[in-house]
Amino acid sequence: MNLLKRLRRYPPLRKAYFGLFTARYLQARLAARASYSQDGEDTKIREMLHDVRFFIDIGAYDGITDSNTFLFAVGGAGGICFEPVPETFIKLSALYRLRPGITCRCCGISDATSEATIAPMQGLSFLPGTEDPAH
Numbered sequence: 001m002n003l004l005k006r007l008r009r010y011p012p013l014r015k016a017y018f019g020l021f022t023a024r025y026l027q028a029r030l031a032a033r034a035s036y037s038q039d040g041e042d043t044k045i046r047e048m049l050h051d052v053r054f055f056i057d058i059g060a061y062d063g064i065t066d067s068n069t070f071l072f073a074v075g076g077a078g079g080i081c082f083e084p085v086p087e088t089f090i091k092l093s094a095l096y097r098l099r100p101g102i103t104c105r106c107c108g109i110s111d112a113t114s115e116a117t118i119a120p121m122q123g124l125s126f127l128p129g130t131e132d133p134a135h
Contacts, residue, residue: 020094021092021095022094022097022098024095025063025073025074025095025097025098025099028064028070028074033071035071036064036066036068036070036071037066037067037071038066042069042070042071042072043071046071052072052075052077053077053078054077054078055073055077055078055080056079056082057069057079057081057082058082058109059082059084059125060081060082060083060092061088062088062091062092062095063081063092063096069081073099073102076101079101079103080102081096081103081104081105082104082105082107082108082109083104083105084106084107084118085118085119086106087120088120088125089104089106093106116129
């Protein structure tokens with residue numbers, strides 16, 4: 001049985017795993033890393049703007065993986081992070097638990113007010129009602 005399946009079955013293990021995200025933030029503060037984004041977008045933003053003091057991250061996922069904003073958070077920027085998948089949101093909120101200048105919200109952003117279930121899929125998420133079975 002893989003680790004994720006075990007975590008889902010045993011709440012104490014799940015809580016410990018999510019708590020590790022707080023430690024990941026502290027570790028990142030100590031280790032200067034050039035980029036956390038998928039293709040260096042965060043370093044390009046830094047080159048253009050020089051100093052980022054506040055950010056808004058829509059679909060923040062866990063806050064670190066392929067993040068365009070984590071570099072700025074580690075540098076002291078404040079921000080608001082939105083993540084609609086509840087299980088992933090737990091990781092995100094644990095990551096920023098010690099950062100009072102960063103607010104995390106478990107919701108999606110849209111031009112319409114409605115409720116929907118969002119399903120996770122390999123680091124991404126989707127609305128099951130709009131899924132194209134051919135893809």
